Amino acid sequence: MIAPDWFRDDRLPHIYCTGCGNGTIINCTLAAVEEMGWKRDETIFVSGIGCSSRAPGYILTDSLHTTHGRALAFATGVKMARPDFNVVVFTGDGDLAAIGGNHFIHACRRNVDMTVVCMNNYIYGMTGGQGSPTTPPGAISSTTPYGASEPAFDLAELAVAAGANYVARWTSYHVKELTKAIAAGMQTPGLAFVEARTQCPTNYGRHNKLRTVPAMVEHLRSHAILVRKYERMVAEGVPIPEGAFTVGELVRRSRPAMGVQR
Amino acid sequence: MKLVIDESRCKGCNLCVLVCPYKIFQEGTELNSRGIVTPVLDRPERCTNCRLQALYGRMLCGVCHMICPDQAISWVEERPFEPHKVEVEF
DSSP: OOOGGGBOTTTOSOSOOTTOTHHHHHHHHHHHHHHHTOOGGGEEEEEOSSSGGGGGGGBSSEEEEOSTTOHHHHHHHHHHHOTTSEEEEEEEHIIIIIISHHHHHHHHHHTBSOEEEEEEOSEETTTTOEEOTTOOTTOOOSSOTTOOOSOOOOHHHHHHHHTOSEEEEEETTOHHHHHHHHHHHHHSSSOEEEEEEOOOTTTTGGGTTOOSHHHHHHHHHHHEEEHHHHHHHHHHTOOOOTTOEEEEEEEEOOOOOBSOOO | OEEEEOTTTOOOOOHHHHHOTTOOEEOOOSBOTTSOBOOEESSGGGOHHHHHHHHHTSOOSOHHHHHOTTOOEEEEOOOTTOOOOOOOOO
């Protein structure tokens, strides 16, 4: 159940396009916050620049809207100054992987105690659909008009390799699972990274034969493979379908974390 | 409890049509005053949450409420003796 009193009702409806998945991710995050029972004046939402980073503007708590890609650096500062605060970072794929890539791997290495929710919509949505590091090969965007030729970044695997304590990936179709994953990440001390693949019907789907919102969500749902099933398919030598990605909890461990209040 | 769509927030993305297991949400056909085709409710009293939320004391299903990107779907308490549309099946 979403906490309705955490929304700024005077700002709604938000500016996201019709069918944008970012609103769903805000719902799931607020449901996880409600489950955790956090107080409103002890929670802070940090974001960078982008569509996804407008999310804290619709939530009635303290928030920081920072420079492009530097949300994790600011969030580290908040956590160091006030270790009693609960820090949640909303970020997009262009914000986190392209411009803030270095901040991301070092926040994972330091294992700062916060929750990072990455809304990965495959492109830079706000500026007109340019290709980002997570644009899948062959996808058409405004800077890759003949199809992206570069391999895409797998952000969850990057977080696992860099040393985050909790890493999960879900899509905006899997609302219940995503809520549970965000809540589990909030409970884990250390950096919890939850990648949520969302639909961007306006700038991604429109150019990639996924014109309607349900078509784009159905594409996400049908290409998601559970981690267990993926491992079983690899062990049995079954070919992995093209464009498929794993969903589920990728890692949960207890490396020494920074900024945990004792 | 009664299922309602907030017409001032809905942008007509039809994600609720995709996820509802009872097919309560149907794609609309008429533009509303904001120029948006909002979904229409087909016999909303079939919704699990409408019928059983008070009995169980918690949210049941609720996927449309969670997936709605515009926070437009919610449940409100019914006033006593609210008129219902009754369909008689022979």
